Amino acid sequence: MKPSQTANTLYYEAADQFAHAMQRLARATEANAERRLDLLQDMHFQLWKSLSAFDGRCSLKTWVYRVIHNVAASHVDRERRRPFEGVDASELEQVPSLLDLSGLIERDDALTKLHTWIRKLNSTDRQIMTLYLEDLSAAEMSEVTGFKPGAIATRISRLKSKLAQDFKEASR
Amino acid sequence: MTDQDPLRDLWATDQGDKFTMSIAELSARSDRFRSKIKRRNLTEYLAAVLVIGIFGWLAYSIPVLSVRIGAGLIILAAIYISWQLNKVASVDTGEAPVDNLANMHRRELVRQRDALRSVWRWYLLPFVPGIVVFTLGTTIEAGASVPLWAVIVTSIVSLGFSGAIFFGVWAMNAYAARKLDEQIKELDSVTVEG
Numbered sequence: 492m493k494p495s496q497t498a499n500t501l502y503y504e505a506a507d508q509f510a511h512a513m514q515r516l517a518r519a520t521e522a523n524a525e526r527r528l529d530l531l532q533d534m535h536f537q538l539w540k541s542l543s544a545f546d547g548r549c550s551l552k553t554w555v556y557r558v559i560h561n562v563a564a565s566h567v568d569r570e571r572r573r574p575f576e577g578v579d580a581s582e583l584e585q586v587p588s589l590l591d592l593s594g595l596i597e598r599d600d601a602l603t604k605l606h607t608w609i610r611k612l613n614s615t616d617r618q619i620m621t622l623y624l625e626d627l628s629a630a631e632m633s634e635v636t637g638f639k640p641g642a643i644a645t646r647i648s649r650l651k652s653k654l655a656q657d658f659k660e661a662s663r
Numbered sequence: 664m665t666d667q668d669p670l671r672d673l674w675a676t677d678q679g680d681k682f683t684m685s686i687a688e689l690s691a692r693s694d695r696f697r698s699k700i701k702r703r704n705l706t707e708y709l710a711a712v713l714v715i716g717i718f719g720w721l722a723y724s725i726p727v728l729s730v731r732i733g734a735g736l737i738i739l740a741a742i743y744i745s746w747q748l749n750k751v752a753s754v755d756t757g758e759a760p761v762d763n764l765a766n767m768h769r770r771e772l773v774r775q776r777d778a779l780r781s782v783w784r785w786y787l788l789p790f791v792p793g794i795v796v797f798t799l800g801t802t803i804e805a806g807a808s809v810p811l812w813a814v815i816v817t818s819i820v821s822l823g824f825s826g827a828i829f830f831g832v833w834a835m836n837a838y839a840a841r842k843l844d845e846q847i848k849e850l851d852s853v854t855v856e857g
Contacts, residue, residue: 499686510681515674535684536692541761554761561760561767602677605670618764624674633855637765642853651670 498542501551505538509555512625519609519621520563521570530566534559549634556627556635560618567614608657612650619646704749711745714738718797727804733797740789747785765854772847779840783833794825 506513513534521527538558545554609617615636622632629640636643684692715738722734760767798821806814 502686502689503683506683507681510683511678514679514682515677518677531682532684532688532692535682536689536696537760539684539686539689540693544761557763558760560764561762564764564768565760598673598676601673605673614768615764624671626671626675635763637763637854639853639855654670 495543498539498545501542501545502535502539505542505551505555506535509552509559512556513559515625516559516563516621519606519617520566522607522610526570530563533566534562537562553631553634556622556625556631560622560635564614564618567617604658604661608654616646616650619643620650623647623650708745708749711741714741725801725804727800729796729800730804733793733795733800736793736796737790738793740793743789744786765850769847769850769854772843772850776840776843776847779836779843782836787829787833791829795822798822798825 513531517527517531517534521530538555541554541558545551549557609620612620615638618636619632619638622635627635629643632638632643633640638646718734718737718741722731722738725731725734762770799818802818802821803814806817
């Protein structure tokens with residue numbers, strides 16, 4: 492069944508509003524450029540397909556984040572079965588301190604390292620971390636993930652400590 | 664949790680050119696997606712076709728009734744299992760993933776766990792009648808000129824070997840199902856609905 496005209500309009504609205512969030516999630520999920528583009532297209536496709544069923548019981552924002560994070564999680568599951576092609580583990584070792592983000596190069600470098608770090612997390616931690624970075628509130632994150640707000644807060648605190656420690660060790 | 668965090672600031676700087684897709688591009692992807700599902704289903708049936716080919720040929724070339732009945736039962740089991748595989752173990756339902764992440768993840772874990780737990784019923788048991796009849800048939804036929812005790816011992820060894828393989832497959836699947844059950848319990852402890 493093809494999505495309706497309303498779904499098409501909603502898709503354009505959602506795609507325009509969340510295009511960058513989708514791109515950021517794709518970057519934090521897939522390192523390979525070709526497969527990243529495929530993932531991004533799949534996010535858009537699943538979002539478009541899903542919007543026929545959108546009934547307004549949750550916000551469009553929650554709906555979009557649910558769909559794109561589920562697509563990303565399925566992508567990671569599929570990729571796990573693919574023969575390992577190797578990620579440059581030395582990338583983290585060259586990372587500048589996140590606290591010293593004075594220049595553009597350093598910032599891009601830090602972003603690349605942050606993506607690499609996020610890709611190494613397990614599925615749940617990766618979802619929570621990226622939602623946190625997207626500036627969602629605790630209630631919104633709970634609605635997207637289904638996890639209790641307390642459990643989310645605990646995980647974020649643990650993840651931030653781990654991130655600080657990993658980057659500190661890498662910059663030594 | 665809305666306090667300003669330098670990490671969030673860094674994250675927000677990641678903008679780049681906005682990527683969107685036209686409805687025509689999305690429709691084309693939808694067609695490709697449907698073709699992919701059809702190809703996947705076809706691949707799942709190929710294993711059954713292989714089993715049917717081998718045992719069909721055996722039934723044709725060995726003119727012994729018990730062997731033919733055994734081969735026929737194995738062919739029926741292969742057809743039943745490929746149907747079950749398609750029904751029970753299919754990963755992609757084609758449904759859009761609109762539920763929350765924990766529910767989606769839980770449903771997938773439960774689906775996999777239940778498929779693994781019931782593997783003896785829908786994957787192993789259907790093969791048992793065919794394998795027993797086929798093994799006994801070939802053993803008795805091959806041992807027409809040897810003493811009865813030798814036929815009985817050979818039959819027990821052959822069936823024991825098949826039984827050991829079946830037990831191994833069941834044990835591995837039961838272990839994997841227990842691991843998934845642990846993950847489900849862990850997930851339930853942190854979810855809103857858990």
